[in-house]
Amino acid sequence: MARLSIKAENVSKKYYIKHHMGSQAGSSLKEALNQPIAGLLRSINPNHNHYENPDTFWALSNICFEVEHGESVGLIGRNGAGKSTLLKILSRITRPTEGRIIIYERINSLLEIGTGFNMDLSGRDNIYLNGSFLGMKRVEIDRKFDEIVDFSGIETFIETPVKYYSSGMFVRLAFSVAVHLTPEILLLDEVLAVGDAEFKQKSLNKMKELLGSGATIILVSHSESSIKEICNRVIWLSNGQIEMDGPSKLVVDKYIQSIHQSE
Amino acid sequence: MAESQQIKEFKPIIITPPHGIEFPDFKEVWEHRDLLIFLVRRELKSRFQQTVIGVLWIALQPIIQMLIFYLVLGILVKVPTDNVPYPVFFLSGFIVWQFFSQIVNASAFSMLSNIGIIVKSYFPRLVLPLAVTISSIVDFLVSFVIILVLMAMNGLPITTRFLLLPVLLILTMLFASGVGLLFGALMVSFRDVKNFLGFILMIWMYITPIMYPMSLIPEQYRVYARLNPLTSLVETYRWVFLGTGSLPPWSNFLISFIVALLIWLIGAIYFRNMENMIADVM
Numbered sequence: 001m002a003r004l005s006i007k008a009e010n011v012s013k014k015y016y017i018k019h020h021m022g023s024q025a026g027s028s029l030k031e032a033l034n035q036p037i038a039g040l041l042r043s044i045n046p047n048h049n050h051y052e053n054p055d056t057f058w059a060l061s062n063i064c065f066e067v068e069h070g071e072s073v074g075l076i077g078r079n080g081a082g083k084s085t086l087l088k089i090l091s092r093i094t095r096p097t098e099g100r101i102i103i104y105e106r107i108n109s110l111l112e113i114g115t116g117f118n119m120d121l122s123g124r125d126n127i128y129l130n131g132s133f134l135g136m137k138r139v140e141i142d143r144k145f146d147e148i149v150d151f152s153g154i155e156t157f158i159e160t161p162v163k164y165y166s167s168g169m170f171v172r173l174a175f176s177v178a179v180h181l182t183p184e185i186l187l188l189d190e191v192l193a194v195g196d197a198e199f200k201q202k203s204l205n206k207m208k209e210l211l212g213s214g215a216t217i218i219l220v221s222h223s224e225s226s227i228k229e230i231c232n233r234v235i236w237l238s239n240g241q242i243e244m245d246g247p248s249k250l251v252v253d254k255y256i257q258s259i260h261q262s263e
Numbered sequence: 264m265a266e267s268q269q270i271k272e273f274k275p276i277i278i279t280p281p282h283g284i285e286f287p288d289f290k291e292v293w294e295h296r297d298l299l300i301f302l303v304r305r306e307l308k309s310r311f312q313q314t315v316i317g318v319l320w321i322a323l324q325p326i327i328q329m330l331i332f333y334l335v336l337g338i339l340v341k342v343p344t345d346n347v348p349y350p351v352f353f354l355s356g357f358i359v360w361q362f363f364s365q366i367v368n369a370s371a372f373s374m375l376s377n378i379g380i381i382v383k384s385y386f387p388r389l390v391l392p393l394a395v396t397i398s399s400i401v402d403f404l405v406s407f408v409i410i411l412v413l414m415a416m417n418g419l420p421i422t423t424r425f426l427l428l429p430v431l432l433i434l435t436m437l438f439a440s441g442v443g444l445l446f447g448a449l450m451v452s453f454r455d456v457k458n459f460l461g462f463i464l465m466i467w468m469y470i471t472p473i474m475y476p477m478s479l480i481p482e483q484y485r486v487y488a489r490l491n492p493l494t495s496l497v498e499t500y501r502w503v504f505l506g507t508g509s510l511p512p513w514s515n516f517l518i519s520f521i522v523a524l525l526i527w528l529i530g531a532i533y534f535r536n537m538e539n540m541i542a543d544v545m
Contacts, residue, residue, distance in 0.1 A: 015543065092278060092385040094542040101278040109384065116380045120309040129305055132298040133384050 003069040004104050005185055005216040006090070011063040011099035013085050013240075017055050059085040060096070060240045069105065069184070072217040074231035074248060076224070076255055081237040083220045087111065087189050090218065105184035105216065108135055112189070114174035119163040123154060123173055126162050130177045144180045152176035171199070179206045185216045204229060224252050287535040292387045302394035307401055321405045325361060329354050332474050342475050345507045351413050355504040356473035356497045358406035362432075363439045363493065364464050365402060369395035370443025371450060371460055374541055381541060388538045389531065392447060396440045403432070410504065424503045430516070431500055438492060438523040444530030448537040451544060471497055477508075492519070 091109035116133035234251035311317035337349030370392035
């Protein structure tokens with residue numbers, strides 16, 4: 001059997017929704033954020049598995065899957081299906097409410113390119129700052145610095161504060177840092193949606209290159225074509241549960257079919 | 264190759280639900296020391312971007328405060344200051360307060376002000392308050408230069424008492440960082456704390472003998488003033504700068520360190536447990 005990369009056992013995530021201004025001061029904003037998702041969930045499936053009371057909802061329930069080394073898995077599903085929550089748990093940004101995940105390889109997540117960029121600092125400083133937020137060591141960034149700058153194509157502006165960059169330059173620099181990570185597992189959230197067509201192609205190619213070098217990729221995307229292009233396996237999430245898990249084409253086609261049916 | 268070795272040694276990460284009280288993973292914080300260094304540099308660089316103006320801004324704060332209090336308390340009210348000129352007297356206490364309150368404030372807000380990064384990437388959140396604590400040393404150095412100038416203007420010499428300064432600074436940072444962590448963690452669960460902190464710090468400044476000497480507090484209330492850990496700290500700084508009062512016995516330092524360390528550990532543990540919540544709450 002191939003080497004395991006990720007193993008998720010009965011992972012569930014519960015969110016609390018506060019309807020009143022409680023003593024928990026974080027509640028008001030939380031309410032604003034969660035309400036629409038929870039409302040949507042309930043309207044879709046009133047007999048939701050973990051349904052307890054209107055103040056909680058399960059963004060994920062009993063998720064089990066295994067990912068082998070070198071696999072590239074796409075996550076699809078409607079808004080609020082739990083894709084981002086799952087990715088957040090895998091990236092260790094939030095913790096599950098139940099269950100367990102074991103990660104066997106070095107992992108990096110890319111939920112947004114340009115994480116931790118500081119507008120006042122130069123491109124050079126931001127490469128280091130961003131790289132270290134993504135979990136790179138200083139020596140690693142030192143070693144790849146020239147490569148990163150080359151790939152971004154902004155050599156002449158590398159000492160200029162990022163606030164003077166055009167948005168295109170900014171994205172190129174941020175993306176360049178990101179693709180020079182050397183993870184064994186890469187978690188990606190909709191990053192392909194950034195940039196123009198040429199840039200999208202460039203990032204697709206880079207991802208295929210990473211896959212070729214043996215990386216494991218988990219990709220959340222609404223673009224069925226890029227999922228089909230990159231992923232050999234797709235997990236379809238619906239109401240926080242796995243609806244289907246199998247070869248990309250099969251699952252994506254079923255998913256598209258279900259969307260048309262419900263319309 | 265170093266890198267392939269690193270990968271071979273990779274220990275599986277086990278992600279579980281938060282379970283009971285969790286302790287901060289100091290080993291992990293140490294592994295993220297590069298990030299800590301970059302954060303300190305980010306803090307300083309963006310502040311000293313326009314070098315001259317940057318330093319000036321930091322210097323302006325204590326100077327203006329000193330002028331106000333000199334005018335009100337030194338000239339108008341004529342607060343007795345143990346025969347030390349009021350400006351030096353005030354500043355020798357105020358720079359301690361400024362150092363303390365800056366660390367408390369910046370540490371407490373460090374998670375809120377970096378929420379954008381927190382919800383997008385994983386790293387031990389403790390590096391955020393640690394980075395602001397370390398970078399505030401630079402602000403202290405600026406104030407320190409001002410007081411040295413002021414001391415020279417008043418003919419006060421730099422003595423061997425100054426050797427105690429590093430010990431005092433470490434103690435102040437430890438205590439301030441602990442208090443900051445406590446407030447930072449509180450802020451995650453109770454948003455109102457954000458608004459209270461300013462008041463708490465203001466009251467704390469007034470009850471600490473910074474703009475007035477300890478001798479102004481009636482004898483029977485001094486015991487209560489001593490309950491404020493900052494009182495002894497400010498007094499000891501004054502002993503270093505001005506030679507007023509006396510050096511507390513070493514046993515007091517030991518007790519202070521133990522208490523400050525305990526506060527810090529409690530703060531760090533509380534902070535660690537709020538860390539689990541922050542991405543869900545914000």
